[in-house]
Amino acid sequence: MAKKTMSGVVVVVVLALIAFAVFAMSMRRSHMMGGGGMGGSGSQLELVAVSADGAPIPSSADVTSVTGELPQGTVAQKSGEMIVSLTLNPYPAKAGAPSEFDVKLTDLTGKSIDDATITLDLTMPSMWMPPNQPAMESASDGKYQATAPFTMRGEWRIEVIITRGGEKQSAFFDVGL
Numbered sequence: 249m250a251k252k253t254m255s256g257v258v259v260v261v262v263l264a265l266i267a268f269a270v271f272a273m274s275m276r277r278s279h280m281m282g283g284g285g286m287g288g289s290g291s292q293l294e295l296v297a298v299s300a301d302g303a304p305i306p307s308s309a310d311v312t313s314v315t316g317e318l319p320q321g322t323v324a325q326k327s328g329e330m331i332v333s334l335t336l337n338p339y340p341a342k343a344g345a346p347s348e349f350d351v352k353l354t355d356l357t358g359k360s361i362d363d364a365t366i367t368l369d370l371t372m373p374s375m376w377m378p379p380n381q382p383a384m385e386s387a388s389d390g391k392y393q394a395t396a397p398f399t400m401r402g403e404w405r406i407e408v409i410i411t412r413g414g415e416k417q418s419a420f421f422d423v424g425l
């Protein structure tokens with residue numbers, strides 16, 4: 249009798265957990281409604297450094313020895329002979345409102361790089377979006393800044409396109425909002 253009650257309780261708890269998981273997933277995916285994209289990719293909220301194909305790049309000693317510990321909303325990666333740090337402000341970013349993008353560019357020893365030209369390319373991996381490619385303004389100390397909106401919720405890819413001495417290279421970052 250007690251055993252039966254226990255298994256009944258377990259079944260109810262498991263069903264409740266499943267229902268909650270399904271509900272949570274549907275909330276996360278609701279931004280995809282009407283998107284008609286390839287879909288499927290799990291949306292992540294945190295800003296992360298990724299490769300060109302979206303694979304996360306874990307933080308390495310190369311990078312952290314130059315940048316130190318980074319605050320929330322800032323992520324850095326090594327790109328060629330540079331360290332590229334990206335800060336989103338506000339963080340978490342909001343859809344439809346202007347977002348400030350701050351890039352800090354240094355060499356591998358932490359020396360500021362001021363002579364680059366940087367543009368951003370904001371895309372969504374799961375669907376075609378109208379071009380959203382703000383140019384960054386350069387300040388001193390290797391700092392570059394642009395303001396642009398994320399035009400909808402969902403998972404975004406931020407390509408930081410760096411041109412320096414006639415050479416072009418990109419660093420990629422993903423963020424979900």
Ligand SMILES: [Cu+2]
Pocket residue numbers: 372375376377400402
């Ligand atoms: Cu979209």
